[in-house]
Amino acid sequence: MNTWEYAESIESSSIVSIEKKYGIFFDGQFQSPNSKKYLKTISPSTEEVLSSVALGNQSDIDSAVESAKSGLKVWSKLSGTQRAKYLFKLARLIQERSREFAVLESLDGGKPIKESRDFDLPQVAANFFYFAGWADKLDISWNTKGLKPYGIVGQIIPWNFPLLMLSWKVAPALATGNVVILKPAESTPLTALLFAELCQEVGLPPGVFNLVTGDGTTGAALVQHPDVSKIAFTGSTAVGKYIQNETADRDIGLTLELGGKAANIVFNDAAIDQAVEGVVNGIFFNQGHVCCAGSRLVLQEDIHDEFVSKLEKRMQSLRVGNPLDKNTDIGAINSKEQLDKISSLVNEGIAEGGSIFQTDCDLPTDGYWFRPTLFTNAQPSYKISREEIFGPVLTTLTFRTPEEAIEISNNTEYGLSAGIWTEKGSKILWAADRLQAGVIWANTFNKFDPSSPFGGYKESGFGREGGRHGLLSYLKVQS
Amino acid sequence: MNEIKKTYKNYVGGKYLRSESGKTFRIALKSEFYEVPLTSRKDVRDAVVAAKKGFTEWQKLTPYNRTQVLYRLSEMLEGNIETYQQILEDSGLSKSKAKEDTKQALDSLIWYAGIADKWEQMTGNLNPVAGEYFNISHQESLGIVFTLNSDENSLNQLLLNILPSLVTGCSVISFNGDNSIMALKLAEDINNSDLPAGALNILSGKFDQIIDDVSNHVEINAMAIYKQLPSTDKKIIRENASKSLKRIFINPPVSGLESLLPFIETKTVWHPKGR
Missing domain, CATH: 3.40.605.10 (Aldehyde Dehydrogenase; Chain A, domain 1)
Structure with missing residues (x-):
């Protein structure tokens, strides 16, 4: 489904002068x-x-x-x-x-x-x-x-x-x-x-x-x-x-x-297209180098296939490359050390039995890069479901009842943030009360403001x- | 006369229990001896189990209900005020000082009872974020709190060590040393108020015998130390606490809104506005 190529639009670095x-x-x-x-x-x-x-x-x-x-x-x-x-x-x-x-x-x-x-x-x-x-x-x-x-x-x-x-x-x-x-x-x-x-x-x-x-x-x-x-x-x-x-x-x-391992819960009565956008922003913002990243997609079972298919399509449109290109969505992994850590956790996820989807894109030859990655068919016990990866890697877990969604979401030592996607107001407030996290984003994710307190449970x-x-x-x- | 007057028991999960070890220690009041439980590590673990259940039940009550329960406790206390005065006098206070202390204790209890359904209005607020979002910060209880109470011969101080965490909706494991008679006496009134079993547990013993077990216990979310401790003890507590990032409060405030602040977690919820 190749569409028109973007022309490069590089921000000039001549504006900065860096001392030796x-x-x-x-x-x-x-x-x-x-x-x-x-x-x-x-x-x-x-x-x-x-x-x-x-x-x-x-x-x-x-x-x-x-x-x-x-x-x-x-x-x-x-x-x-x-x-x-x-x-x-x-x-x-x-x-x-x-x-x-x-x-x-x-x-x-x-x-x-x-x-x-x-x-x-x-x-x-x-x-x-x-x-x-x-x-x-x-x-x-x-x-x-x-x-x-x-x-x-x-x-x-x-x-x-x-x-x-x-x-x-x-x-x-x-x-x-x-x-x-x-x-x-x-x-x-x-x-x-x-x-x-x-x-x-x-x-x-x-x-x-x-x-x-x-x-x-x-x-x-x-x-x-x-x-x-x-x-x-x-x-x-x-x-x-x-x-x-x-x-x-x-x-x-x-x-x-x-650290964090935030759950981003999508209920079957969510506005699906908005939720897909929110989930993408939640994990791929800043290469996933975000302590409050929505790194666990907690998905109601009956919308799993439809949601994952839309998510993969949306992921495929993410542009990985030169950070100074104004079209770039995902830049470089911050260091070699971090890249190695992400790669090793992802390899463990595959070894443990997770199904992996990675977008099909060219990566620059120099520098540190990682393709946007989605795991499905993962268990809560897998390392990719428990440990903070701090990279562009999303792990999917499924639930049947709202109670189960809360249980899966809280089943972690972390408690920094969480996301809730549903069009039903009372369900948002019900879930927000039960999620053990310092910041809850409902029908949005990764929003910040100086007036808004941030920090973890x-x-x-x-x-x-x-x-x-x-x-x-x-x-x-x-x- | 050196007669053993009465053997007090720990108060855990709404029940009066001896230490599973069978051990006790002696506290002298006036010329009489009382035996109180020497809490063991197993007793601490049992208290945590009770406090977990107590937390769930205490959380189920509305703030309005919590106010009523604590007011009920003040009624029980007032009915038995002379017993407390006697304990204070037997522990060395003058009659007038003992009377003054119990009066202050009742006032403290009334103050804290009345804030159970108000504190969140003083600690939470809407945040004026730049954008079309509803954004509110409100507070939740930290969870299970262990309080090491001051040894002061004072009912008022005892209550001021227990109430700040209890009133925020935490369940409390209250640990007492030299002041144990007073604390275990208080357990009787707690039992007769409508506090859910396990919401407030009262133990007596020697803190240095359980310091590691308490500070290492991952299900105790916070420790509030109201007693003056040597720096070596504070170091042990904080080192053990770091394994699970347990919240440690050394000599926190004992009055005003500031006394509640250690025991709450701020939760901020965002939602977009739109048609």
Whole structure:
């Protein structure tokens, strides 16, 4: 059913200028790392080396903490309105330079430009705008006594939405009067480094925002530092458990936004075409590198064949390729390591007896790629039904009764998100009450907003980001 | 006179139970001794089973019903107020202090009874998202909560360690040390109120003997520590908790809306608007 070919429409990368080498950012300046070591960051769509960034060590974290201490002295003396003004100004600057950020994000992380341009960057700016406005209203945000900032907050963010996760973390932390030491992901440091330049441009007091690039060892040094009084982490459940264990001997604040294996339930009375769109968006958005991805399609048995046939047809139209091509739906897998993990889980799914469908499309020769993949005939006990794959792989499970749908959906250690597709309002509310998940999308999926709290039940972590509830992740209640 | 006055029992799943180990420990009040159960690891596991059932039943009640149950408990308490005052006096409080404490305890119970059907109006809200969506954040109970109660000789403090999690709809395993006589006495009034069996379970014992079993138990969703613990104990709790990301609250607030916040999970639901 070949239709007309798309003509390439490549976003120019000339708008970004990438330095050969980046240091760490503290005291309001980029400085050479004490470690004297650097990491290469590559473009996962071409494997081309983009730059070298500092591999921060314990001593670099120490420098950042000293910087944060002096930053806190200044920041804690400012009024809420003064803090608000800095955040509003950052929001405005992000909007002004959003094209540059979007291209950089797609180059460094491999995500399609249409997503970085139309989703990530508008959301980044929106997060700074939203939390800017809270900075001088904390006293009326909750009916509680004495909300106080923690002080120095260590934040560790993942590679799937690098700048968006920065904004989810940094905007509320600064609005509530904390100062920040941020450790971006090893494979996607470049937009955070550009953000540091923006902090200089708005004249944010030195030490309020500090950035130490590096790998897992850098993150561990940040987590272990005794003067950090709050850790906020987004990433895998395994690392979240490590952090809770590692900080066991300290009375610190901890919020963890971890993995997921979301069920996307489609009842037989759903609007089928809309549900197909929603299921596709739910799993293939951002190559499936999404902690709340709808990776388990939980399908009512009597519509299985019709739904799967429509789903496969729709999947076939997904365009995989150059992230900078404006027609691209699915970009590059973020790293070789992640590609290997996805491939290995998919192979296990086949070995366990799942029926696999992959779209028929050409993949570029360089870079890391994976075809949109659907498993049917899978059992709840299969690894592909239980483990977070974090890639463009959807597993189908079937049910007969609504009760069974809930049971299958909740049968996981995770509890981050879930989807419900039905045209019957009472069934939506019934199911929403019973699903153990922090975010429920009904007749939609993967919607985000700075005013909407996000975070998990069970082993998907604790604490919320976004909304009025997100403020509590950065404020201590003093009794 | 060193006479053993009475042997109290644990209160689990709506029943008075001895420790399966048969072990007890002694608490002296005035010049008299009381034997109370020395809770074992098996007793903890049994309490979790009871609390699971209790959670389901407690959840079935409407918030309005929960208010009535807790108000009923306050009526029972008031009827037996002199017994509590006597325990407080026998444990060393003056008559006036004992009276003051029980008065405060009743007030606390009334306050928490009345918030069972209101707190969600203060913790939940619509979110003004940019787009044509209905988006609401509301709250659900965390699940099974283990509370390590303060050893203070106070009925009021005991209630303030139990009520915040109970009123949010969690089922509670309340663990007591030196204050066990008071807590196990309270179990009698709980039993006579209409609280579903297993929603509130009262145990007595030595925390250091069960610290690993509680903090490792994956079906206990949260631990609230109202007692001052040495940092070594806090470390053990948090290390064990990390295996299943159990929520740990060390000395959380004991009054106001903030006392409820640890025990709720926020759920946000989206739905598009359209014709």
